[in-house]
Amino acid sequence: MYHLIKKDVIMQKRAIGLSLLFIFFFTFTLSEIGPSGLVVNILAVTYMLALGASAVEDKNNSDLMLVSLPIKKDTIVSSKYISVYIFALYAAFVNYLIYLIVNQLNLPIKVLPFTSGGFFFSIVAVSLFCSITLPLIFKYGFLKSRVISIILFFVFIAGGSTLVDNLSKKEDSILIQKISTLFHSSSDAQIALLLFIPVVIILFVSYLISLNFYKNREF
Amino acid sequence: MNKILEITNLCKNYKDFSIKNVNFSLERGYIMGFIGPNGAGKSTIIKLIMNLIKRDSGNINIFGLDNKKNEIAVKERIGFVYDENHFYEDLTVQEMKNIIRPFYSQWDENLFKRYVKDFGLPSKKQIKHLSKGMKMKFSLAIALSHNAELLLMDEPTSGLDPLIRSELLDVLQSLMQDENKSVFFSTHITSDLDKIADYITLVNNGEVILSKTKEELLEEYCVVKGSKDKLDSNIANRFIGIKENQYGFEALSQNKDEILQYLGDSVIIEKPTLEDIMVFSTRRSDQHVSSY
Structure with a gap:
């Protein structure tokens, strides 16, 4: 599995270089919107690298080579899910590094704040995103599922922001009040767990669907 | 009889094409030429052997093992060369080899280095900058560097110049000095097989028309x-x-x-x-x- 993840990284040397520029660009341009900017930043970079790896594979029909090697299909599928998190952690780490340097050196520039909440929601967003896109890629390949992936990406970004905006405007609604009470009465760890459990379930179901698609795919 | 590959009653149906009740076998130590016109079903049968597509019925035994039930064990012992490049084009020869190497427990690095030297492969060159002939040689070097017992080749010589084709045939001939190895070689350039094949299997329209030793065929x-x-x-x-x-x-x-x-x-x-x-x-x- 380690070698398959390493492969996803090695074959994107140039894209990883480019992603650094993206992170720098986003950290300055999105700094005004706070922690949700961090979510957009990490999700965009993860999207670019995770789907980029699939695009390279599709370009040369390299799945044919991979499944001809003595590798179990579940190893191929699970390594793809893990590599998504490797890319997310990489994006988070670079963001954290920029935030740390700017703060430690008291530089007169505004960058994205790196908060544990922002990081947590980034991982949730990445999980939901890969839970939907990876099964499509394992069934149809990157090129055929590309349009759906791009639409989903923008739905995530636009939908997420709209949802947050609407929730903040309707602070007086009963549902929001109930949620707000629940969140206020719970510790951060409890809230994290409350979100974490359904995300893990969704991710696990997505993995099983991907595995089923890949095992039944003809090359 | 020591059969390295045995296919019995193999069927696969598509909407407009079928593999119909295919039967043939290959013994250890021999080269089988797998011939037929374009669209005859050669690549489909090779994909079925590699379990890249699912058979509807029939059996495929490789090294005496079912190719589906023992997929990983079987693939460890197969070297494959396809008609097109499926490696990552932006990687160098060395980088691509480093990705593939860990998956084979029997990988022989010295053997790979020898093939790289013999074939004149530029280790630091990106695969996309290799000629078609060089890409095929790289594919062959990978296929031969993990002590594979069965070499499966799908149209490896198509689009190659006569010199490279001749080199490939020489490599296959020298490989056959090891009596434990076999080569299954699909092509529509039959002159390649005149030189090296021991057995010929001819397919057309998804059916095996004949499967015999080359001597028998040319005699009858x-x-x-x-x-x-x-x-x-x-x-x-x-x-x-x-x-x-x-x-x-x-x-x-x-x-x-x-x-x-x-x-x-x-x-x-x-x-x-x-x-x-x-x-x-x-x-x-x-x-x-x-x-x-």
Whole structure:
């Protein structure tokens, strides 16, 4: 599995270089919107690298080579899910590094704040995103599922922001009040767990669907 | 009999094409040429052998093991070369090898280095900058560096110049000094097989037309040439395929003795090439060609 993840990284040397520029660009341009900017930043970079790896594979029909090697299909599928998190952690780490340097050196520039909440929601967003896109890629390949992936990406970004905006405007609604009470009465760890459990379930179901698609795919 | 590959009653159905009840086997220590026109089903059968597509029915045993139930164990012992490059083009030869190497427990790095040297492969060059011939050599170097017992090649020589094709055939011949190894080689360039193949399996329209040793095939079959007045319906029915032109006819027969008995010295009987056998055997009855 380690070698398959390493492969996803090695074959994107140039894209990883480019992603650094993206992170720098986003950290300055999105700094005004706070922690949700961090979510957009990490999700965009993860999207670019995770789907980029699939695009390279599709370009040369390299799945044919991979499944001809003595590798179990579940190893191929699970390594793809893990590599998504490797890319997310990489994006988070670079963001954290920029935030740390700017703060430690008291530089007169505004960058994205790196908060544990922002990081947590980034991982949730990445999980939901890969839970939907990876099964499509394992069934149809990157090129055929590309349009759906791009639409989903923008739905995530636009939908997420709209949802947050609407929730903040309707602070007086009963549902929001109930949620707000629940969140206020719970510790951060409890809230994290409350979100974490359904995300893990969704991710696990997505993995099983991907595995089923890949095992039944003809090359 | 020590069969390295055994296919029995293999079927696979698509909407507009089917692999129909395919049966053949290959023994250890031999090269089998797998021939047939484009679209005959060669690549589909190779994909079925590699379990890249799912069979509808039948059995495929490799090294005596079912290729689905023992997929990983079987693939450890197979070297594959496909007709196109499926490696990551932006990586160098060295980087690509480093990705593949860990998946084979029997990987022999010294052997790979020897092939790189013998084939003149530039380790630091990106795969996309290699010529088609070099890409095939790289693919072959990978296939041969993990002590594979069965080398499976799908049209490896298509689009290659005669020099590289000849080099490839030399490598395969030297490989056969190890009697434990076998090569399964699909091609429509039958002249490649004239030099190296021990067995020939001919497929057309998803069916195996014949599977025999090359000697048997060239001994049994003959090309018959003569004037058209010799070609009555009784004789014509004994041929596998007939080509006619204004000067006479040319036909393939599976029974040299029978033709000699019927036509004697009135026709010319020649030893066929594999191409003759493929062309005459796979021409449809409605494609009975008259060339003027």
